Amino acid sequence: MQDLTGKLLIAMPGMTDPRFERSVVFLCEHSDKGAMGLIVNKPTPELPTADLLEQLGIEATRPCEELVIHFGGPVEHGRGFVLHSNDYESNTSTLRVTPGIGMTATLDILRDIAEGDGPARALLALGYAGWGPGQLEDEFGENGWLNCDATSDIVFHPVDDLKWEAALKSMGIEASTLSAQAGRA
Numbered sequence: 185m186q187d188l189t190g191k192l193l194i195a196m197p198g199m200t201d202p203r204f205e206r207s208v209v210f211l212c213e214h215s216d217k218g219a220m221g222l223i224v225n226k227p228t229p230e231l232p233t234a235d236l237l238e239q240l241g242i243e244a245t246r247p248c249e250e251l252v253i254h255f256g257g258p259v260e261h262g263r264g265f266v267l268h269s270n271d272y273e274s275n276t277s278t279l280r281v282t283p284g285i286g287m288t289a290t291l292d293i294l295r296d297i298a299e300g301d302g303p304a305r306a307l308l309a310l311g312y313a314g315w316g317p318g319q320l321e322d323e324f325g326e327n328g329w330l331n332c333d334a335t336s337d338i339v340f341h342p343v344d345d346l347k348w349e350a351a352l353k354s355m356g357i358e359a360s361t362l363s364a365q366a367g368r369a
Contacts, residue, residue: 188214188320190282192338193221194330194351197362203258208347209313210267210339211331212279212287219315222256222265222287224307224339225347233308236264237298240291244298251297254344256309265289265309267339272296272303284336305340330355 193209209221233248256265266288270280277290286303296302315323323329332355341347349359 188219188331190285190334191331192224192334192351193320194332194348194355196327196329197359199328203255204313206348208338208351209257210281210285210334212265212281212312214320216317218317219320221313222267222307222309223254223313224267224309225344226255227252227344228255228310231310236308237294240294242291242295242298246298246300248298250342251306251308252344254307254309256311257313259312259314261311263289263311264294265312266293266297266303267307267309268293268303269305269336269340270303272306282334285334285339305336307340330357 188211191211193211195204195207199205199207207223208225210224211219211221213220231253233251233253234244236253237244237248268286268288270284270286272278272288272293273286274288274290274292278286278288280286293302297306332351335354338347338350338354341350352359
């Protein structure tokens, strides 16, 4: 099994689960025990960041509109995760996933962002995508996903609608050339 931690999963056109259609998932963990990742290109405009901060009792001393809340995946919708540039580290809970991207899942990062002391680049996700042992590998076998190297420019791109095609282009693939049908050579 190849370790895909820190890679991007790109949903193939034939992805049958509507929650993952045209998704780009940043894999935070991948091992023989399963995988965990965050969808980075599905914003939730119905939940403004200011409302979330207010619900959490965090007072913003600077505008936080650029921090858009994303649907991170269908598991544990109430849990929040922040993917961020590695210029930020929580004292207790930052996971360094790649040399350029970390993940923090505690309120201290939201407080720091609201006070202007957070990372230079950040993406907030509610929920996550999870796979049991062998499940993700099975989905690869069913032509559900491609994978590529994750770059900060794709993960933190300000236009979510461009991330899927940008991830494909990073592999030299044009979206129009992909087939929804699985095949075997």
